[in-house]
Amino acid sequence: xxxxxxxxxxxxxxxxxxxxxxxxxxxxxxxxxxxxxxxxxxxxxxxxxxxxxxxxxxxxxxxxxxxxxxxxxxxxxxxxxxxxxxxxxxxxxxxxxxxxxxxxxxxxxxxxxxxxxxxxxxxxxxxxxxxxxxxxxxxxxxxxxxxxxxxxxxxxxxxxxxxxxxxxxxxxxxxxxxxxxxxxxxxxxxxxxxxxxxxxxxxxxxxxxxxxxxxxxxxxxxxxxxxxxxxxxxxxxxxxxxxxxxxxxxxxxxxxxxxxxxxxxxxxxxxxxxxxxxxxxxxxxxxxxxxxxxxxxxxxxxxxxxxxxxxxxxxxxxxxxxxxxxxxxxxxxxxxxxxxxxxxxxxxxxxxxxxxxxxxxxxxxxxxxxxxxxxxxxxxxxxxxxxxxxxxxxxxxxxxxxxxxxxxxxxxxxxxxxxxxxxxxxx
Numbered sequence: 001x002x003x004x005x006x007x008x009x010x011x012x013x014x015x016x017x018x019x020x021x022x023x024x025x026x027x028x029x030x031x032x033x034x035x036x037x038x039x040x041x042x043x044x045x046x047x048x049x050x051x052x053x054x055x056x057x058x059x060x061x062x063x064x065x066x067x068x069x070x071x072x073x074x075x076x077x078x079x080x081x082x083x084x085x086x087x088x089x090x091x092x093x094x095x096x097x098x099x100x101x102x103x104x105x106x107x108x109x110x111x112x113x114x115x116x117x118x119x120x121x122x123x124x125x126x127x128x129x130x131x132x133x134x135x136x137x138x139x140x141x142x143x144x145x146x147x148x149x150x151x152x153x154x155x156x157x158x159x160x161x162x163x164x165x166x167x168x169x170x171x172x173x174x175x176x177x178x179x180x181x182x183x184x185x186x187x188x189x190x191x192x193x194x195x196x197x198x199x200x201x202x203x204x205x206x207x208x209x210x211x212x213x214x215x216x217x218x219x220x221x222x223x224x225x226x227x228x229x230x231x232x233x234x235x236x237x238x239x240x241x242x243x244x245x246x247x248x249x250x251x252x253x254x255x256x257x258x259x260x261x262x263x264x265x266x267x268x269x270x271x272x273x274x275x276x277x278x279x280x281x282x283x284x285x286x287x288x289x290x291x292x293x294x295x296x297x298x299x300x301x302x303x304x305x306x307x308x309x310x311x312x313x314x315x316x317x318x319x320x321x322x323x324x325x326x327x328x329x330x331x332x333x334x335x336x337x338x339x340x341x342x343x344x345x346x347x348x349x350x351x352x353x354x355x356x357x358x359x360x361x362x363x364x365x366x367x368x369x370x371x372x373x374x375x376x377x378x379x380x381x382x383x384x385x386x387x388x389x390x391x392x393x394x395x396x397x398x399x400x401x402x403x404x405x406x407x408x409x410x411x412x413x414x415x416x417x418x419x420x421x422x423x424x425x426x427x
Contacts, residue, residue: 002024002025002026002027003026003027003249003422004026004027004029004037004246004247004248004249005021005026005027005028005029005247005248005249005250005251005401006026006028006029006030006031006237006238006245006247006249006251007021007028007029007030007031007043007250007251007253008031008032008207008225008238008250008251008252008253008254008261009030009031009032009252009253009254009255009257009258010030010031010032010034010035010036010210010220011032011036011041011043011206011253011255011386012043012202012205012206012209012379012386012387012390013043013253013255013379013380013382013386013390013393013394014030014032014253014254014379015030015036015125015206015209015210015213015250015390016126016209016390016391016393016394017251017253017379017390017393017394018030018213018218018394019126019130019209019212019213019216019218019394020391020394020397020398020404021251021394021397021398021401022210022213022216022218023044023216024398026401027108027215027217027219028213028217028218028219029218029219029220029221029245029247030210030213030218030219030221031220031221031223031225031238031240031245032220032221032222032223032250033223033224033241035057035207035210035220035222036205036206036207036209036210036220037202037203037205037206037207037210038164039203039205039353040355041206041255041355042255042256042276042355042356042357042358042386043202043203043235043255043386043387044202044203044206044355045202045203045276045278045310045353045354045355046202046276046278046310046384046386046387047197047198047278047289047290047299047308047310047311048199048200048202048301048303048308048387049141049196049198049199049290049299049301049387049388050119050120050123050136050196050197050198050199050387050388051116051119051141051193051194051196051198051388052113052116052117052118052119052120052161052165052166052193052195052196052388053141053143053161053166053168053196053214054112054116054384054385055108055109055112055113055116055161055164055166056105056157056160057098057099057105057108057109057112057363058099058110058363059095059096059098059099059100059102059105059363060099060105060157061099061101061102061105061244062132062153063096063099064096066136074279081315081316081317081320083317084315084316084317085315088272088315090270091270091272091361092150092277092361094361094362095345095362095363096269098361098362098363099363102156104159105160106160107413108362108363108364108413109157109160109161109164110164110413111414112364112385112388112389113151113164113165113394113414115365115385115388115389115392115393116381116385116388116389116392117164117165117166117390118392119196119388119391119392120136120138120195120196120197121393122391123136123197123388123391124136124138124197126209127205129150129212129250130208130209130211130212131208131212132205132208132209132212135199135200135201135204135208135304136197136198136199136200136205137197137198137200137289137290138196139197139198139289140192140193140194140195140196140197140289140294141193141196141197141237141290141291141292142171142176142179142180142188142190142191142192142193142289142290142291143192143193143291144176144183144186144187144189144190144292144294144337145187145188145189145190145294146185146187146294146295147188147208148188150188150294150295151170151188151189151191154294156366158191163192166193166195167193167194167195168191168192168193169191169192169194170189170190170191171189171190171191171192172188172189173186173187173188173189175189176189176190179192179288180217180287180288180289180291182286182287183287183291183337183338184337184338184339185336185337185339198289198290198302199387200274200302200303201303201304201306202387204304206321220377221242221245222242223240223241223242223251224240224241225238225239225240225242225254225261226238226239227239227264227353228242228250228264228265228320228376228377229244230265230373233251233372233373233374234373234374234375235265235373235375235376236249237342238250242251243409245323249375249376249377249401250375250376250377251376251378251379251401252376252377252378252380253379253380254266255273255356255357255358255380255386256271256272256273256356256357256358256359257273258358258366258378258380258381259271259272262366262370262378262416265370265372265373265376266370266371266372267370267371267372267376267378267416267419267421268289268419268420268421269360269366269381269416269419270360270362270419271316271358271359271360271361271366271380271381272359272361273281273318273356273358273359274313274315274356274357274359274383275312275313275314275315275316275322275326275354275355275356275357276310276311276312276313276314276354276355276356276357277310277311277312277314277322277324277326277327277330277352277353277354278308278309278310278311278330278353279308279309279310279327279330279334279345279351279352279353280303280305280306280307280308280309280350280351280352280353281306281307281308281309281341281342281349281350282305282306282349282350282351283306283307284306284307285302285303285306285307285337286300286302286307286338287300287301287302287307288300288302290302291337293333293334293337296311296334296336296337297311297335298310298311298312298333298334299311300328300334300337300338307338307348309330309331309333309334309379310330312326312327312329312330314326314368316387318356318425322354324345324352324354324361326342326354327345327352327353327354328345331343331344331345331350333347345427347350357383357384358380358381358382358386359381359383360381360383362418363383363386364381364413364414365379365380365381365382365383365389365393365414366378366379366380366381366414366415366416367379367396367397367400367415368396368400368414368415368416368417369416370416371416371417371421372421377397377400377401378398378408378416379393379394379396379397381406396414
């Protein structure tokens with residue numbers, strides 16, 4: 001064995017990292033308060049997309065002009081608590097600034113492409129290894145456009161995607177109706193991403209991967225991590241709700257809960273937990289493949305027991321109750337495209353979910369060695385792309401663990417060192 005490694009967080013990033021590290025000889029332990037595939041986890045409630053095209057950030061030069069349509073209206077995709085937003089104004093300023101120019105967007109897209117360009121091939125191989133091939137579909141993904149103007153607005157980003165290896169073709173409105181008869185609304189057309197697919201059961205996939213990790217020798221501790229125990233530049237172990245545990249190294253993969261652990265050892269990534277919602281319609285699959293509806297900024301994904309509608313970004317104080325009107329907004333928006341949907345989220349056959357996505361201000365995850373503690377590594381902050389980016393992220397964690405370097409030129413876009421360390425927290 002190469003040594004013992006604790007991975008804090010058993011979502012898809014942590015679980016896939018456990019498999020990767022166990023494969024090369026590490027004694028791996030996963031620590032989490034919840035079982036893998038827990039219904040509350042972002043890894044379970046996502047839209048299931050495995051998409052190399054998910055590389056264009058939300059913050060682009062035109063964002064400032066589109067904000068009113070995102071913010072206002074009953075079904076607007078962005079909402080939040082004004083007081084909380086004001087208290088975190090620095091985070092949102094950094095977010096907007098990160099996409100102010102086309103060059104900045106290109107740099108972020110190039111970085112994200114390194115995590116997502118071969119997501120389908122990686123997940124197909126991983127699913128085959130774990131005996132979960134039936135959960136991965138490679139039928140492509142659709143992005144619909146209601147008007148030619150909307151499509152031309154995004155065409156520069158589709159050309160950038162093509163430059164970065166995304167295979168796509170444009171379908172006119174008539175062809176789209178043939179490809180997806182379930183879409184009842186007339187559309188100008190759609191982009192079909194061909195080297196893409198989806199997972200039909202994200203929660204079941206994470207549970208299955210965790211079972212595979214167990215078979216390979218990964219240990220599990222169901223507990224809260226309450227404190228990192230360190231001396232100088234070395235981590236000794238963790239204090240948890242079930243006692244103290246010693247390890248040779250650690251990987252923090254706790255999603256939206258990662259920031260306090262990073263702060264304990266001197267790093268302070270600008271991470272917020274933005275809230276997302278989904279609605280599952282358990283009345284059969286209405287679509288042949290997943291679809292993003294451009295005007296609505298939401299996705300509809302055929303899953304194992306129906307159709308999942310996912311989207312919405314809510315900025316809210318941690319611990320505040322869910323705003324289920326956000327889920328109702330998803331259902332209302334979908335009704336304009338699919339037709340024949342239930343009118344209310346409280347009707348029979350409809351289930352709803354809310355979870356916290358880990359959102360870094362510059363929309364790039366944090367992957368690499370901690371700044372001040374040489375045997376702690378980070379892998380969190382993937383936002384919408386955690387499922388798709390998990391295998392490539394696990395590979396970067398392996399490189400970080402083996403090299404022991406704080407960063408490397410290849411991994412620099414994701415480096416924890418791209419953010420200033422708060423002097424008061426430095427070790």
